Amino acid sequence: MNESDYLAELTMDGQALLLPQTEVRLLESVLDLHSDPARGEVWLQSEGQHIPVWSLDRELRPLPNLPTGRRFCALLGPEQQPFGLTLGGFRLVARSGCRLLPLPPALRGADSPLLGLVILDDRILPVSDAARLARRLPWPAEATP
Amino acid sequence: MSAAAWLLDLDAGFQAAVGHLELLHLLEYPDCYPIPGSPSHCAVALLWEDEILPVVDLAAWLHGQPMDPLPRLVAVVQYSSADTTIDRGALVLAGPPTLIQVDDELACELPEAPTGWSRVAISCFDWQARAVPVVDLARMFSGLLATGTA
Numbered sequence: 001m002n003e004s005d006y007l008a009e010l011t012m013d014g015q016a017l018l019l020p021q022t023e024v025r026l027l028e029s030v031l032d033l034h035s036d037p038a039r040g041e042v043w044l045q046s047e048g049q050h051i052p053v054w055s056l057d058r059e060l061r062p063l064p065n066l067p068t069g070r071r072f073c074a075l076l077g078p079e080q081q082p083f084g085l086t087l088g089g090f091r092l093v094a095r096s097g098c099r100l101l102p103l104p105p106a107l108r109g110a111d112s113p114l115l116g117l118v119i120l121d122d123r124i125l126p127v128s129d130a131a132r133l134a135r136r137l138p139w140p141a142e143a144t145p
Numbered sequence: 146m147s148a149a150a151w152l153l154d155l156d157a158g159f160q161a162a163v164g165h166l167e168l169l170h171l172l173e174y175p176d177c178y179p180i181p182g183s184p185s186h187c188a189v190a191l192l193w194e195d196e197i198l199p200v201v202d203l204a205a206w207l208h209g210q211p212m213d214p215l216p217r218l219v220a221v222v223q224y225s226s227a228d229t230t231i232d233r234g235a236l237v238l239a240g241p242p243t244l245i246q247v248d249d250e251l252a253c254e255l256p257e258a259p260t261g262w263s264r265v266a267i268s269c270f271d272w273q274a275r276a277v278p279v280v281d282l283a284r285m286f287s288g289l290l291a292t293g294t295a
Contacts, residue, residue, distance in 0.1 A: 015179065060181040103180075105288030106199035106234060107190060112182040117190065117197050124178035124190050124197055 007098060007118075009125070010074060011089035013067065015058040018118055018127045019076070021092060026075035030066070030086055033073055040064055044073060044084050051075065053084030054137050060113050060128070062138055076130040083134060093120060100127060111136070146249050151242040152277065153220065156204035162270070162279045163222060165244060169233070170221040175200075177214060184291040185211035191235055193221050199286060202237040206290050207259045212237065224282035234286040245272065264289065 006021035028044060033053055035042045042053040053073055055063045070086035077083045098118040107117075113132040118125045149165035170193070177189035177200055186206035190197050200219055202212035219235040220242060226232050251270040255262050255278055262269075265285050266278035 015181065017181070058179060058181065101197055104190070104197065104199045104234070104286070106187045106201055106286045106291070107180050107183040108288050109182040109184050109291060114180070114182060117180070119192065119195070119197065122192065124180075124192060126181055 005095050006092045007095055007127070008074070009089075009091045009093050010085070010087050012056055012060075012085075012087060013058050013069070014088075015060075016123075016125050017060070018093065018098075018125050019129055019133075023076055023130045024074050024090075025077075025082065027090060028073045028075065028084075030070055030073055033066075033084075033086075035066065042066055042084075042086075044075065046075070046082075049082070051082050051084055052137075052139070053086060055086040056133075056136075060133065060136060062136070077134055078130075081134070083130075083137060085133070097121075147246050150245055150247050150279070151220075152245050152272065153236070153242050154239040155207075155237070156239045159204050159207060160272075160275060160277050161203065161266075162245075162247070162272075162277050163282060164279075167222050167224060167282060168220050168242060169223055171238075171241065172219050172221065172235070174215075174217060175219055175235070177216065179214055186290060188212055189214050189216075191219070193233070193235070196233060198233055198235045200235040200237060201285055201290070203265065203280070203285065204237070204239070207261045222282050224286065226283055226287075232283070232286065234282065236282075236285075247272070 007018045008021045008024045010017045044051040072087045073084045100116050113128045115127045150162040151168045153161050175191045187201045189200045205212040216237045218238045223233045253271040255269045256276045262278050265280050267281045268279045
């Protein structure tokens with residue numbers, strides 16, 4: 001059994017999203033997050049690092065506030081530029097049960113964050129990765145990926 | 146010459162037609178799955194015979210509106226792509242389609258509005274005093290509609 005044999009299923013407001021399991025570096029409780037409501041900033045303090053955290057909507061667009069129902073924060077991204085996403089749910093899915101299919105052209109939006117789609121348990125689940133998600137986030141100018 | 150075609154009610158205002166061999170299956174209240182980052186007229190996909198099909202709401206695109214993510218009725222359609230493979234997709238309908246026989250002499254100009262018809266129609270015919278565009282399914286499902294509004 002190997003980490004790369006799995007995908008991580010993240011749930012945000014009922015929308016499921018699959019990422020390579022190896023890209024989820026840490027899972028924390030949202031209770032451990034810090035926030036500055038006046039500046040609309042949420043972050044995670046980990047090993048002396050100030051790591052920005054965002055919440056995405058069902059369209060994977062950043063929300064201005066932390067919605068209710070988010071219980072976890074997944075730490076994603078490369079070591080040099082990690083970021084967090086708040087989640088309602090998390091589970092591991094064996095790759096062996098998934099078929100990764102390309103995104104049909106009609107479903108490709110201008111800035112689609114998706115790598116493809118997976119059929120799993122008679123459901124269609126979108127697949128992305130940390131780099132694609134990071135490009136949709138409103139990073140401070142000096143930290144744009 | 147005449148040919149068989151399916152007359153499709155897209156919504157209260159729009160009708161379109163496809164070839165009689167292009168419509169494969171009608172599905173009522175299909176299970177649709179939202180696809181993040183997809184165009185608003187094609188925001189969901191469905192599973193049909195172990196295949197993922199994009200669901201296009203042509204009327205929504207023509208109106209410049211987002212589609213209803215829970216369509217009541219869709220038609221599974223098939224079409225030949227440029228590389229001659231057969232592809233499939235699903236099209237939102239407002240009601241059951243009707244099989245009709247269309248004669249060459251019924252050919253007419255495309256409706257002037259909405260202008261989006263010119264991007265998806267390959268011809269047009271007059272049916273019961275209405276101009277009915279014949280849609281090019283390969284073009285509709287190629288992603289061309291995502292590059293602009295009607």
